[in-house]
Amino acid sequence: MNDSSAKRKKRLEDRTILLPETYQVSTRVFKRNPDVLTEVLLRANGICEKCQKRALFKRKSDGLPYLEVHHTERLDGGEDTVENAVAVCPNCLWIN
Numbered sequence: 001m002n003d004s005s006a007k008r009k010k011r012l013e014d015r016t017i018l019l020p021e022t023y024q025v026s027t028r029v030f031k032r033n034p035d036v037l038t039e040v041l042l043r044a045n046g047i048c049e050k051c052q053k054r055a056l057f058k059r060k061s062d063g064l065p066y067l068e069v070h071h072t073e074r075l076d077g078g079e080d081t082v083e084n085a086v087a088v089c090p091n092c093l094w095i096n
């Protein structure tokens with residue numbers, strides 16, 4: 001956005017390679033305990049544990065209420081436990 005549109009268009013016209021470049025990334029992920037996930041979903045019983053509203057829709061795979069299990073204290077320091085997790089609806093997922 002700092003360049004003018006004319007500069008950007010000139011660069012686009014001058015391109016000789018049109019296919020996107022690729023690069024590799026390495027990501028560290030946490031293996032989450034499926035028992036924690038299941039127990040939190042059972043505890044929630046289809047109700048978002050943040051807004052207390054019924055799940056907005058059902059999971060396509062099995063028809064159960066769609067809630068995301070989210071850790072209260074992030075896993076890069078927090079424990080993967082039932083006590084450190086809540087089941088939340090998609091609306092509440094991004095609200096801290």
Ligand SMILES: [Zn+2]
Nearest residue numbers: 048051089092
């Ligand atoms: Zn909610």
